Each structure stands twice: as C-alpha cells, then as structure tokens.
C-alpha cells in the first residue's frame with residue numbers, strides 16, 4: 001500500500017462511518033474534531049445522492065459535526081460532472097440529485113427526449129418512472145447511475161440501494177449504465193481536485209471505498225461500523241487498516 005501521507009486529507013464515507021441511517025455512530029463527532037485539531041482536512045464523500053447539501057450539513061450538525069459546503073462531495077455532483085451546462089437530463093432520484101444537476105446548469109426534465117437519464121436513490125421509484133426512464137434511454141439518452149451500491153445499512157438491516165434501481169432501468173432499456181460515484185473516475189476526479197494529498201480513505205464498503213482508495217493511490221481504512229462485520233471473510237479490496245469504528249481509527253493514528 002502507499003504509506004499514509006501524514007497531514008493529508010482524510011476522506012470519510014458517511015453511511016456506516018459517521019452514521020447508520022439516522023443514528024450517529026458513537027465517537028464519530030469527537031473523531032472528526034480530533035482530526036481537525038490535528039490539522040487534518042476532512043472531506044465527506046457519499047454515494048447517497050438523495051439528500052441536498054443543506055440536508056447533509058443539517059444531519060452532520062445534528063451528529064455534532066459542523067461542516068461546510070466545500071467539505072461534501074456526493075455521487076450526484078459526480079453524475080452532474082458527466083454532463084454539460086444546457087444538457088437535458090431526466091432525473092430519477094431525490095432532491096439532492098436534482099440540486100446537483102441544476103447547479104451544473106443542466107436542464108432537469110421529467111419526460112424524454114433527454115441527453116441523459118440519471119438514476120440515483122429515490123423512494124419514489126415505481127413502474128411508471130421505470131417506464132419513462134427506459135423509454136428515454138431507448139430513444140438515445142445516455143444512462144448514468146449515481147452509484148451501484150446494492151444496499152445501504154440501516155438499524156433494521158440492509159435496504160435496497162440505488163444500484164438496485166439502476167439495474168432495473170438498465171435491464172428494461174437493455175443498456176448498461178455509466179457509473180459516476182465511488183469508486184468510479186468522475187467521483188475520484190472531484191475528490192482529487194479538492195484533496196491533492198490524502199492520508200486515509202475511510203469507509204465501510206471495500207467494493208466502493210476500498211476501490212476508490214486504490215484509484216486515488218491512497219491507503220484504505222475499513223471500519224466495521226457499517227456493512228462489513230468483524231468476522232468477515234475475504235474482501236473485494238484488502239484494507240490497509242481495519243478498525244471497529246472511526247473513533248478507534250483516529251485514536252490509533254492521531255495522538256494528542
């Protein structure tokens with residue numbers, strides 16, 4: 001592995017690292033505070049494109065973590081980076097995806113024709129939306145997925161993630177999706193632009209956070225506070241560090 005670049009940015013996943021669904025993970029707020037006290041920039045990198053930036057900042061605040069707009073990178077923003085201002089995009093996703101597309105200058109429409117169909121996590125997914133999306137792709141729109149995470153962790157278990165919804169559109173349109181979020185190049189490029197030197201990529205999912213770290217040439221720290229249990233077998237990416245949670249990881253690497 002590349003050695004951790006002491007003093008570099010800590011790229012932190014949110015779901016499974018800072019919180020589990022709506023429940024803050026114990027010790028994560030103190031851990032972020034300690035990183036900042038030690039002069040480490042933090043970036044929150046989430047594949048959840050559903051919430052708006054303001055909603056994410058509010059959730060972080062309620063978890064005891066003050067943050068700024070510049071510290072958040074979402075798969076919605078990575079999806080928008082694949083489009084040009086003035087493009088027409090049919091958005092199958094939440095407010096956060098629409099916000100990211102709009103901020104890019106993309107014209108968000110709810111019917112084809114469109115230059116792209118962008119699919120992310122939304123609880124408003126139904127047969128009619130699937131039909132509209134698939135027909136737009138068949139008529140020539142690019143199919144972009146925010147991320148292929150099959151599930152997201154909640155206290156009640158693993159709920160379907162955007163990957164499940166994108167798979168439905170891709171199947172119905174018989175067209176594979178281009179993925180924008182972790183671990184894919186669009187998200188990596190956004191992170192690299194904000195964090196030229198990276199100390200750790202911290203996440204609970206080797207297939208996304210681990211592969212992102214490899215793409216960025218940075219070490220990967222797996223935390224066991226999300227989808228991977230302590231008794232796991234072989235993983236998609238071997239972590240360079242493994243820790244019960246963010247609090248313990250920061251205690252191990254940052255001394256005071």
Ligand SMILES: [Mg+2]
Nearest residue numbers: 013015016204
């Ligand atoms: Mg996660």
